[in-house]
Amino acid sequence: MPAIPSHVPEPSRTDPALIRNFCIIAHIDHGKSTLADRMLQLTGVVEQRQMRAQYLDRMDIERERGITIKSQAVRLPWAPTHDKSSTHILNMIDTPGHVDFTYEVSRSLAACEGTILLVDAAQGIEAQTLANLYLAMENDLTIVPVLNKIDLPAAQPEKFAEELANLIGCDPDDVLKVSAKTGLGVEALLDKVVADVPPPVGVKDAPARAMIFDSVYDSYRGVVTYVRVIDGQLNRRERIRMMSTGATHELLEIGTNSPEMLAADGLGVGEVGYLITGVKDVRQSKVGDTVTSMHKGAEEALGGYKDPRPMVFSGLYPLDGSDYPLLREALDKLLLNDAALVYEPETSAALGFGFRVGFLGLLHLDVIRERLEREFGLDLIATAPNVVYRVIMEDGVEHTVTNPSEFPEGKINEVYEPVVRATILAPTEFIGAIMELCQTRRGTLLGMDYLSEDRVEIRYTLPLAEIVFDFFDQLKSKTRGYASLDYEPTGEQTSSLVKVDILLHGDKVDAFSAITHKDAAYAYGVRLVAKLRELIPRQAFEVPIQAAIGSRVIARETIRAIRKDVLAKCYGGDISRKRKLLEKQKEGKKRMKMVGSVEVPQEAFIAVLSSDDSAGSGKGKK
Numbered sequence: 001m002p003a004i005p006s007h008v009p010e011p012s013r014t015d016p017a018l019i020r021n022f023c024i025i026a027h028i029d030h031g032k033s034t035l036a037d038r039m040l041q042l043t044g045v046v047e048q049r050q051m052r053a054q055y056l057d058r059m060d061i062e063r064e065r066g067i068t069i070k071s072q073a074v075r076l077p078w079a080p081t082h083d084k085s086s087t088h089i090l091n092m093i094d095t096p097g098h099v100d101f102t103y104e105v106s107r108s109l110a111a112c113e114g115t116i117l118l119v120d121a122a123q124g125i126e127a128q129t130l131a132n133l134y135l136a137m138e139n140d141l142t143i144v145p146v147l148n149k150i151d152l153p154a155a156q157p158e159k160f161a162e163e164l165a166n167l168i169g170c171d172p173d174d175v176l177k178v179s180a181k182t183g184l185g186v187e188a189l190l191d192k193v194v195a196d197v198p199p200p201v202g203v204k205d206a207p208a209r210a211m212i213f214d215s216v217y218d219s220y221r222g223v224v225t226y227v228r229v230i231d232g233q234l235n236r237r238e239r240i241r242m243m244s245t246g247a248t249h250e251l252l253e254i255g256t257n258s259p260e261m262l263a264a265d266g267l268g269v270g271e272v273g274y275l276i277t278g279v280k281d282v283r284q285s286k287v288g289d290t291v292t293s294m295h296k297g298a299e300e301a302l303g304g305y306k307d308p309r310p311m312v313f314s315g316l317y318p319l320d321g322s323d324y325p326l327l328r329e330a331l332d333k334l335l336l337n338d339a340a341l342v343y344e345p346e347t348s349a350a351l352g353f354g355f356r357v358g359f360l361g362l363l364h365l366d367v368i369r370e371r372l373e374r375e376f377g378l379d380l381i382a383t384a385p386n387v388v389y390r391v392i393m394e395d396g397v398e399h400t401v402t403n404p405s406e407f408p409e410g411k412i413n414e415v416y417e418p419v420v421r422a423t424i425l426a427p428t429e430f431i432g433a434i435m436e437l438c439q440t441r442r443g444t445l446l447g448m449d450y451l452s453e454d455r456v457e458i459r460y461t462l463p464l465a466e467i468v469f470d471f472f473d474q475l476k477s478k479t480r481g482y483a484s485l486d487y488e489p490t491g492e493q494t495s496s497l498v499k500v501d502i503l504l505h506g507d508k509v510d511a512f513s514a515i516t517h518k519d520a521a522y523a524y525g526v527r528l529v530a531k532l533r534e535l536i537p538r539q540a541f542e543v544p545i546q547a548a549i550g551s552r553v554i555a556r557e558t559i560r561a562i563r564k565d566v567l568a569k570c571y572g573g574d575i576s577r578k579r580k581l582l583e584k585q586k587e588g589k590k591r592m593k594m595v596g597s598v599e600v601p602q603e604a605f606i607a608v609l610s611s612d613d614s615a616g617s618g619k620g621k622k
């Protein structure tokens with residue numbers, strides 16, 4: 001491993017000609033984090049003994065699941081092999097690979113001039129490789145194609161080099177072949193980044209403009225904001241202005257990450273680093289916003305700022321009602337670090353007090369839920385995830401529905417649901433199975449391209465609601481795990497959607513209301529009613545369970561009555577035994593929820609909401 005270069009240029013005074021800003025885009029598990037680790041090691045910024053796998057993924061959940069959620073930037077000094085005297089500064093921006101976080105990927109790309117397109121040499125191009133490649137092309141980035149994992153016996157570097165070369169229009173020989181695991185070829189890759197990625201261009205004497213590409217809450221220092229300076233410079237202690245809100249802050253600290261924070265006097269053209277202003281909430285320092293100086297600042301923001309918009313909603317309820325204040329506190333804390341999270345209090349007749357929470361997608365939902373349970377010790381029930389509907393009434397009044405039980409009654413003119421453009425990559429033998437699945441999910445075929453003889457890219461428009469449930473699991477099982485999926489929101493469409501209510505003894509159970517396509521309503525009703533009949537114990541009176549659209553019942557089951565006499569067994573006069581039985585019954589009652597006049601065990605709610613074949617359970621992540 002090379003030693004740390006003796007001369008590392010001063011952060012604020014780096015000549016832009018020596019800077020290379022790049023990121024790594026890859027499909028999940030193709031080895032981005034491992035490659036980043038190797039680069040940290042080779043450039044000497046992390047010493048061998050401090051090295052731990054996935055150095056840049058700091059959150060526990062990221063580490064356990066092996067996924068990157070928050071992007072990070074790190075400054076790597078590198079003197080290319082052919083000229084050891086010119087130390088360059090490579091700013092590597094690690095981007096999240098998952099579809100829920102596409103907006104963060106696109107911001108990270110906007111902070112770079114080049115990107116490493118990393119593809120697993122045993123897998124080939126996958127859906128996210130393509131999605132990210134298109135994003136990189138839109139941003140005019142120089143693309144450095146790389147095949148990873150060439151140490152694997154199953155690797156087919158020649159075949160996939162051809163595939164990659166066809167895709168981006170280069171020579172197969174220009175595709176670098178590396179092993180992020182062993183380090184083979186990684187030095188050559190760093191040299192190629194220096195040679196191929198253009199240095200940043202910006203106007204040194206112009207008013208400062210820096211783009212925020214990440215913003216992270218730190219419990220000691222407040223919000224740490226990651227920026228790329230485009231024009232001018234930002235200096236320590238000056239007052240800065242956030243251009244989307246006009247808010248001004250004092251720049252308490254500015255510096256670079258190597259990979260730990262290193263304070264500097266300022267950041268100049270093309271540089272990547274962090275800012276600390278003492279703000280306590282990432283919403284005050286939004287990804288995509290432009291930072292400028294308060295005095296003689298820039299007039300025009302850098303384009304592209306967009307507020308994150310929640311796509312999927314779910315109700316979160318504490319199992320133990322007395323945990324409600326704790327849940328509120330926990331959500332407030334997570335909000336500090338997550339500008340995409342939205343929530344508001346909600347009450348459910350069946351589940352009590354809780355929150356309706358909005359997420360970017362299913363992975364985001366899973367991560368938040370897991371953090372609430374793990375970091376705050378909460379036991380939660382989550383209602384089936386649903387998308388956001390726009391309902392226009394006959395009198396022109398418009399409703400935005402984020403909770404199925406609030407779907408308006410009365411005369412409805414039109415219902416709009418969000419749609420996505422989905423890209424599926426798979427071996428050609430599965431084309432039939434994939435098309436069948438997409439058709440049953442109300443998909444419209446957009447097109448199909450062959451990437452090579454045996455791999456195909458299929459594009460569909462699909463309602464988001466059909467994807468958020470178990471689509472990905474189904475796709476995987478129908479293609480023996482070979483298909484990959486990516487999707488991006490593309491707007492909305494009108495659909496024949498109805499609300500199905502579930503009634504217990506005539507009372508609606510709000511937690512089970514669902515919005516479905518009218519053709520799927522009957523199946524949903526029948527399934528839920530049958531399941532509830534299995535799960536709800538017999539009561540002292542007969543209980544009908546019905547599924548209904550408005551006042552029209554579409555499915556029905558009945559729980560027959562019993563006379564529940566726990567003391568019947570206690571013939572004779574053994575008082576202590578009687579007392580024991582009565583106490584046991586009292587304990588059981590505590591875990592019951594009353595829905596109208598019916599006692600429903602909490603387990604029944606959990607079983608229905610968490611089972612795979614209900615209206616969806618959040619298991620469709622990738």
Ligand SMILES: Nc1nc2c(ncn2[C@@H]2O[C@H](COP(=O)(O)OP(=O)(O)OP(=O)(O)O)[C@@H](O)[C@H]2O)c(=O)[nH]1
Nearest residue numbers: 028029030031032033034067068097149179180181
């Ligand atoms: N054999 C071999 N395995 C590798 C190589 N690079 C990465 N891996 C393994 O591939 C798996 C995925 O690697 P990661 O670096 O976590 O992948 P990633 O692309 O960062 O994944 P996300 O963060 O989820 O997007 C890990 O088990 C790595 O050990 C390689 O060059 N050779």
